[in-house]
Amino acid sequence: MQFSKFGNKFSQHSGITQLMDDLNDGLRNPDAIMLGGGNPAAIPEMLEHFEDLSRRMLDDGSLVAALSNYDGPQGKTAFIAALAEMLNKTYGWQVTSKNIMLTNGSQCAFFYLFNLFGGQYDDGSFKKILLPLTPEYIGYADSGLDPDIFTSFKPTIEHLDNRQFKYHVDFDALEIDESVAAICASRPTNPTGNVLTDEEIAKLDKLARANNIPLIIDNAYGVPFPNIIFEDVKPFWNENTILCSSLSKLGLPGVRCGIIIAQEEIITALSNINGIVSLSPCGVGPALALEMIKTGDLLSLSETVIKPFYQKKAKRSIELLQKAIPDNRFKIHKPEGAIFLWLWFEGLPISTKELYQRLKQRGLLIVPGEYFFIGSDLDWDHTRECLRMNYVQYDDAIARGIEILKEEVEKAYAES
Numbered sequence: 001m002q003f004s005k006f007g008n009k010f011s012q013h014s015g016i017t018q019l020m021d022d023l024n025d026g027l028r029n030p031d032a033i034m035l036g037g038g039n040p041a042a043i044p045e046m047l048e049h050f051e052d053l054s055r056r057m058l059d060d061g062s063l064v065a066a067l068s069n070y071d072g073p074q075g076k077t078a079f080i081a082a083l084a085e086m087l088n089k090t091y092g093w094q095v096t097s098k099n100i101m102l103t104n105g106s107q108c109a110f111f112y113l114f115n116l117f118g119g120q121y122d123d124g125s126f127k128k129i130l131l132p133l134t135p136e137y138i139g140y141a142d143s144g145l146d147p148d149i150f151t152s153f154k155p156t157i158e159h160l161d162n163r164q165f166k167y168h169v170d171f172d173a174l175e176i177d178e179s180v181a182a183i184c185a186s187r188p189t190n191p192t193g194n195v196l197t198d199e200e201i202a203k204l205d206k207l208a209r210a211n212n213i214p215l216i217i218d219n220a221y222g223v224p225f226p227n228i229i230f231e232d233v234k235p236f237w238n239e240n241t242i243l244c245s246s247l248s249k250l251g252l253p254g255v256r257c258g259i260i261i262a263q264e265e266i267i268t269a270l271s272n273i274n275g276i277v278s279l280s281p282c283g284v285g286p287a288l289a290l291e292m293i294k295t296g297d298l299l300s301l302s303e304t305v306i307k308p309f310y311q312k313k314a315k316r317s318i319e320l321l322q323k324a325i326p327d328n329r330f331k332i333h334k335p336e337g338a339i340f341l342w343l344w345f346e347g348l349p350i351s352t353k354e355l356y357q358r359l360k361q362r363g364l365l366i367v368p369g370e371y372f373f374i375g376s377d378l379d380w381d382h383t384r385e386c387l388r389m390n391y392v393q394y395d396d397a398i399a400r401g402i403e404i405l406k407e408e409v410e411k412a413y414a415e416s
């Protein structure tokens with residue numbers, strides 16, 4: 001069958017789709033240890049909260065109302081108004097309902113945004129999305145209607161105590177010209193757990209303004225919800241910023257709710273796209289979140305349940321990893337947020353794609369780092385020496401996984 005250009009691009013079974021299939025079906029092996037995917041943890045207090053909340057909303061009719069009605073293309077009005085009020089109260093921002101719209105998951109928001117700004121323009125020019133620091137979120141990689149809509153820069157590496165390191169934006173290398181349409185960074189970053197410092201964000205904001213382009217900040221793990229951020233950094237928004245949040249990492253990936261906060265012109269454009277692509281975004285997540293704003297649970301559960309849960313898990317996983325693999329060539333990116341650890345095996349004689357295959361043979365699934373260096377053809381050994389491990393699984397699965405990883409890494413190093 002013949003497909004259009006769009007069809008050919010988006011129907012391909014790319015390497016990453018294959019990888020995600022692997023991760024998703026757990027190798028069809030019930031004993032597989034899944035330290036790969038991005039599903040949030042099943043936190044018992046959160047599950048209980050969602051159960052109670054759904055029951056209450058069934059009783060008062062608001063859940064069935066959300067199930068049985070379309071919202072407008074901008075998304076549920078009452079939730080948008082309550083969110084604007086909450087953000088203004090919490091951070092002193094001056095956001096109105098005209099600055100917020102909803103999508104079916106923030107993945108969908110990035111598809112809209114990257115294609116709103118990146119790609120072919122009427123004047124014949126071609127513009128790209130600049131990722132100021134790779135590795136960056138794998139989900140961006142294939143989202144352009146046009147190929148090659150990303151350009152990116154490698155980071156500088158700060159070596160820290162305790163076999164940890166941290167990436168920074170290399171502002172000396174960063175070049176922005178008229179071929180760049182927007183800057184985008186996830187904060188906290190999937191896959192590394194890096195959190196761009198306040199200073200880095202301020203510099204990116206300045207650069208964006210100076211070049212008259214927006215700064216897109218992917219806040220899927222950030223504040224005020226789900227608040228999986230362990231550094232004391234300031235939330236950031238202004239009229240030139242496009243801030244994208246999500247209900248997924250709160251524990252609600254199934255409701256597919258993404259939230260975009262931006263200047264009115266962009267919100268209007270994106271709402272129109274929403275209307276064409278999906279009529280209106282799903283209303284169930286916003287209905288649940290509206291109740292959580294009214295009761296104060298959205299902020300308090302993020303702060304007192306979600307954040308400490310992941311922080312404890314990250315700490316425990318690092319202890320297990322460092323004890324199991326005492327080799328000085330093994331380093332971990334400082335975990336500053338999100339739900340992953342980024343592991344660096346310096347000088348590993350095989351690529352992490354090869355290591356991934358060997359680990360898979362032994363029933364352990366961890367994502368090889370190569371896939372996260374989007375928008376560049378870097379000839380840099382580092383891109384083949386890192387793995388992304390999620391730490392949301394139960395402790396005994398993580399411990400078994402680390403044991404397998406240790407054995408396979410030792411074997412690989414012995415091959416040099």
Ligand code: PLP
Pocket residue numbers: 038104105106107108137139186189190218220245246247248253256257258
């Ligand atoms: N951004 C980042 C950094 C992510 O890690 C994810 C999902 O893992 C998303 C965006 C998309 O999430 P969702 O579409 O569930 O909101």
